[in-house]
Amino acid sequence: MQNKKSKKDELDRIFSPRSVAVVGASENIKRSGYRFLKSFITIGFKGSLYAINPSTDKVFHCPAYPRITDVPGNVDHVVVCVPSIHIPSIIQDCVDKSVNSVVVFSSEFSETGTEEGRLLEEELVKIARKSHLRIIGPNCMGIYCPSSGLSFRLDMPKRSGTVAMISQSGGMAISSLLSATERNIFFSKVISYGNEADLGAPELLEYLSVDDNTSIIMVYIEGTKNGRELFSALKKACSRKPVIVLKGGISNAGARAVESHTGALSGIANIWASAVNQSGGSQVYNLEEFIDTALAFNSLKRPKGRRLGIITVSGGIGVNLSDLAIAMNFEVPLFSKEIEGQFAEIITAPGTGVQNPLDMAATYFIQNKFRSVFNIIDQDKSLDLIMMHISMEYVSRFTEINPKLEDDLINAVTGCYQRIEHPFFVVIPYTIDDDIRKNFIDKLLEHNIPIFPTIERALNAIDHCIRYYQRIDSMQCL
Amino acid sequence: MQNKKSKKDELDRIFSPRSVAVVGASENIKRSGYRFLKSFITIGFKGSLYAINPSTDKVFHCPAYPRITDVPGNVDHVVVCVPSIHIPSIIQDCVDKSVNSVVVFSSEFSETGTEEGRLLEEELVKIARKSHLRIIGPNCMGIYCPSSGLSFRLDMPKRSGTVAMISQSGGMAISSLLSATERNIFFSKVISYGNEADLGAPELLEYLSVDDNTSIIMVYIEGTKNGRELFSALKKACSRKPVIVLKGGISNAGARAVESHTGALSGIANIWASAVNQSGGSQVYNLEEFIDTALAFNSLKRPKGRRLGIITVSGGIGVNLSDLAIAMNFEVPLFSKEIEGQFAEIITAPGTGVQNPLDMAATYFIQNKFRSVFNIIDQDKSLDLIMMHISMEYVSRFTEINPKLEDDLINAVTGCYQRIEHPFFVVIPYTIDDDIRKNFIDKLLEHNIPIFPTIERALNAIDHCIRYYQRIDSMQCL
Numbered sequence: 001m002q003n004k005k006s007k008k009d010e011l012d013r014i015f016s017p018r019s020v021a022v023v024g025a026s027e028n029i030k031r032s033g034y035r036f037l038k039s040f041i042t043i044g045f046k047g048s049l050y051a052i053n054p055s056t057d058k059v060f061h062c063p064a065y066p067r068i069t070d071v072p073g074n075v076d077h078v079v080v081c082v083p084s085i086h087i088p089s090i091i092q093d094c095v096d097k098s099v100n101s102v103v104v105f106s107s108e109f110s111e112t113g114t115e116e117g118r119l120l121e122e123e124l125v126k127i128a129r130k131s132h133l134r135i136i137g138p139n140c141m142g143i144y145c146p147s148s149g150l151s152f153r154l155d156m157p158k159r160s161g162t163v164a165m166i167s168q169s170g171g172m173a174i175s176s177l178l179s180a181t182e183r184n185i186f187f188s189k190v191i192s193y194g195n196e197a198d199l200g201a202p203e204l205l206e207y208l209s210v211d212d213n214t215s216i217i218m219v220y221i222e223g224t225k226n227g228r229e230l231f232s233a234l235k236k237a238c239s240r241k242p243v244i245v246l247k248g249g250i251s252n253a254g255a256r257a258v259e260s261h262t263g264a265l266s267g268i269a270n271i272w273a274s275a276v277n278q279s280g281g282s283q284v285y286n287l288e289e290f291i292d293t294a295l296a297f298n299s300l301k302r303p304k305g306r307r308l309g310i311i312t313v314s315g316g317i318g319v320n321l322s323d324l325a326i327a328m329n330f331e332v333p334l335f336s337k338e339i340e341g342q343f344a345e346i347i348t349a350p351g352t353g354v355q356n357p358l359d360m361a362a363t364y365f366i367q368n369k370f371r372s373v374f375n376i377i378d379q380d381k382s383l384d385l386i387m388m389h390i391s392m393e394y395v396s397r398f399t400e401i402n403p404k405l406e407d408d409l410i411n412a413v414t415g416c417y418q419r420i421e422h423p424f425f426v427v428i429p430y431t432i433d434d435d436i437r438k439n440f441i442d443k444l445l446e447h448n449i450p451i452f453p454t455i456e457r458a459l460n461a462i463d464h465c466i467r468y469y470q471r472i473d474s475m476q477c478l
Numbered sequence: 479m480q481n482k483k484s485k486k487d488e489l490d491r492i493f494s495p496r497s498v499a500v501v502g503a504s505e506n507i508k509r510s511g512y513r514f515l516k517s518f519i520t521i522g523f524k525g526s527l528y529a530i531n532p533s534t535d536k537v538f539h540c541p542a543y544p545r546i547t548d549v550p551g552n553v554d555h556v557v558v559c560v561p562s563i564h565i566p567s568i569i570q571d572c573v574d575k576s577v578n579s580v581v582v583f584s585s586e587f588s589e590t591g592t593e594e595g596r597l598l599e600e601e602l603v604k605i606a607r608k609s610h611l612r613i614i615g616p617n618c619m620g621i622y623c624p625s626s627g628l629s630f631r632l633d634m635p636k637r638s639g640t641v642a643m644i645s646q647s648g649g650m651a652i653s654s655l656l657s658a659t660e661r662n663i664f665f666s667k668v669i670s671y672g673n674e675a676d677l678g679a680p681e682l683l684e685y686l687s688v689d690d691n692t693s694i695i696m697v698y699i700e701g702t703k704n705g706r707e708l709f710s711a712l713k714k715a716c717s718r719k720p721v722i723v724l725k726g727g728i729s730n731a732g733a734r735a736v737e738s739h740t741g742a743l744s745g746i747a748n749i750w751a752s753a754v755n756q757s758g759g760s761q762v763y764n765l766e767e768f769i770d771t772a773l774a775f776n777s778l779k780r781p782k783g784r785r786l787g788i789i790t791v792s793g794g795i796g797v798n799l800s801d802l803a804i805a806m807n808f809e810v811p812l813f814s815k816e817i818e819g820q821f822a823e824i825i826t827a828p829g830t831g832v833q834n835p836l837d838m839a840a841t842y843f844i845q846n847k848f849r850s851v852f853n854i855i856d857q858d859k860s861l862d863l864i865m866m867h868i869s870m871e872y873v874s875r876f877t878e879i880n881p882k883l884e885d886d887l888i889n890a891v892t893g894c895y896q897r898i899e900h901p902f903f904v905v906i907p908y909t910i911d912d913d914i915r916k917n918f919i920d921k922l923l924e925h926n927i928p929i930f931p932t933i934e935r936a937l938n939a940i941d942h943c944i945r946y947y948q949r950i951d952s953m954q955c956l
Contacts, residue, residue: 172794179910248801314650315647322734456764
């Protein structure tokens with residue numbers, strides 16, 4: 001058994017190779033080998049890049065060789081995207097070349113459910129065990145690590161963040177990563193690990209829990225070969241940082257689909273749910289909740305309780321928002337008399353309401369009043385959280401009256417956000433999906449303001465945060 | 479008591495005035511009178527338009543008069559947007575001029591909770607009762623009816639549809655109407671009725687239930703003065719067409735907000751829920767569900783059951799979609815052996831799965847195979863509904879390979895949609911919110927394909943349809 005330090009070093013090396021070779025690299029855009037090599041080039045991998053392709057001596061600007069063993073320099077990391085039948089000999093080449101890690105993108109292994117597929121996969125591991133070579137996959141997308149220039153799609157951001165993700169499904173990794181980017185969440189490392197023949201969820205979780213560049217861990221998992229090891233790693237990780245778990249294959253139909261997808265045993269829903277819960281993880285159920293929860297952990301100040309102050313432009317919407325907050329077990333308390341009195345002094349127009357939810361009506365669009373509202377509400381000690389609801393259909397209506405209004409409102413919100421002490425978030429529904437909305441959101445995101453499309457999605461994500469910190473606090477009391 | 483015929487005629491007249499006057503009309507963009515007059519002009523009201531404004535003789539191209547009684551011709555309909563204190567004398571002018579209906583936009587009536595406001599509101603009604611004048615409001619946006627050119631915002635569509643909406647809140651009417659437009663739902667009539675001093679929810683519901691231009695009714699309601707009358711009207715309406723009810727003020731905080739918003743008593747959540755349920759209405763809880771449900775009733779073929787076939791591009795996403803469908807009490811049955819065999823012949827690439835959920839991987843982007851998949855799945859008698867999940871992050875990836883792919887896929891989907899016999903819908907998540915996504919959605923909407931952003935929102939809306947039709951069927955069996 002290696003000690004912890006060397007284990008961490010071993011995995012650190014996987015995420016910071018000095019040289020990468022892509023087996024099956026090609027300039028033919030239809031080939032997967034095109035995508036991987038081009039992804040490394042696009043994201044700006046700084047080390048040596050090699051193409052392994054017997055029929056040419058260059059792919060893009062990268063020197064090409066027939067085999068890995070033909071490369072003159074060191075090769076730390078390899079990505080393989082050729083048919084499965086050729087892969088054992090490529091793994092042997094990796095061993096011979098003292099390669100550190102290999103991503104096997106190719107499928108047609110154990111996930112097919114055939115004896116042939118299973119044996120082929122075992123063979124890869126058997127060969128790798130002859131050296132220190134670690135296999136990621138097969139049937140996976142591999143590694144995205146922007147700080148060291150590893151990527152598996154051309155449209156992945158160069159910007160690093162502190163969220164990490166491990167995903168048994170490549171598709172889910174891609175969808176989650178790109179959805180997260182839209183919400184201003186950036187990543188330290190993403191690992192799509194597929195069939196988990198060698199390197200799998202438990203080791204990756206242990207590694208990420210001690211990775212200084214990672215503060216939040218997202219996990220998409222369909223099943224495991226070793227539940228005990230997985231949950232022990234999960235528990236350890238949860239004691240150090242928030243871990244958000246999306247489990248695929250909870251239902252019979254989902255489990256059936258898992259079999260042909262990554263070949264994993266998906267276990268039984270209730271066992272999983274209670275194991276995740278006992279580990280201290282935040283269990284989520286769909287892609288939106290996965291991202292929302294990461295956003296809440298990543299961008300929202302830590303909320304101390306469930307008492308919500310609501311700022312809105314429309315009475316009817318305020319009524320509905322209150323109902324929804326209460327239904328989600330949050331409180332919408334009365335403002336203190338003093339706060340209410342201060343609001344009454346500045347919000348005086350017909351059709352307004354100075355209680356919580358605050359119905360500002362047109363006052364919403366008067367910059368200095370807007371700033372005052374923020375200053376006042378932020379003084380209210382009876383609130384734990386402040387939410388602003390922005391109905392773009394009002395912004396566009398008032399933009400007719402004052403074309404500068406959109407920018408004014410953006411400046412007011414971002415300015416207030418910098419000063420506000422309460423945990424604060426914005427809800428912007430998809431009422432009108434136009435350029436004004438898109439610009440508005442982009443500008444708020446530049447200031448790291450957490451934005452959710454509905455109050456339910458926001459409060460559900462925040463509920464995960466509140467419960468996580470409660471668990472952590474109660475653990476520290478023990 | 480009038481008979482039904484004359485009652486219908488009376489309300490028909492409100493929705494098809496030959497002439498409209500706006501009291502407080504102005505060319506000053508900051509005034510509400512600007513907005514109303516400009517809205518009538520923009521949507522193309524065909525009759526005579528008058529401005530009531532003592533300080534000018536023309537507002538835009540419309541002749542202006544100091545008072546309604548000064549207008550030389552008939553005035554059928556009036557919109558009032560001047561401070562509340564002036565309104566009794568304007569209502570008297572309406573009576574003197576034999577006006578048929580008046581929308582009182584202005585607030586500061588009973589919703590303020592003051593005795594003064596309540597008395598002022600009563601006074602309006604007392605004056606109106608001297609003739610056949612009907613009041614809509616006060617504290618409301620009034621009427622949108624594109625076929626007759628009535629509107630209350632500049633950005634409301636000219637296109638008519640067969641959905642009607644009544645809303646106690648003007649803001650909710652606007653947000654719902656514009657959200658619906660984005661989803662390709664168009665309206666016969668929308669009435670924001672505010673404080674309900676005279677014309678209110680029961681009468682409007684009765685009218686819409688026999689309105690031949692209306693096939694679905696949406697109701698946003700905060701409270702009522704006469705529960706018995708309301709629920710009797712609701713029951714009658716539900717027996718004739720789907721009625722979707724969003725109730726504001728279910729919680730204590732929501733109810734508190736209702737008081738200052740429209741002054742209505744909002745009742746107790748459970749009483750409402752069971753009354754709506756007993757009436758046969760579909761109770762929804764937020765704006766998104768309100769629109770989703772209208773979309774399902776409006777655009778989806780009537781589903782016979784809950785057995786769902788899923789077409790997807792990614793295994794992991796298919797696994798999660800199945801889990802979510804099962805959790806929502808739908809079924810994801812195995813395809814019949816024959817259907818599975820047919821799929822296996824055309825979906826042969828590595829990484830695919832030919833069971834339900836169908837994981838097409840790259841086959842998704844091969845046009846003739848895509849068409850075959852639709853033909854095959856549509857033959858499966860064990861399915862009640864077919865759903866296609868479109869991950870835009872894959873469309874953009876494959877568009878790199880084949881720039882024509884986006885159009886090809888749009889053509890394939892719309893072509894297949896025209897032939898498919900099963901109820902069919904599309905789920906396009908907000909993973910990447912870019913122009914490709916927007917164009918894609920716009921094109922599918924042109925063909926009236928129902929699109930939802932998540933499977934849960936789709937199935938929740940469809941669940942409302944299934945339960946509504948079950949109730950109707952069981953009523954017909956009695």
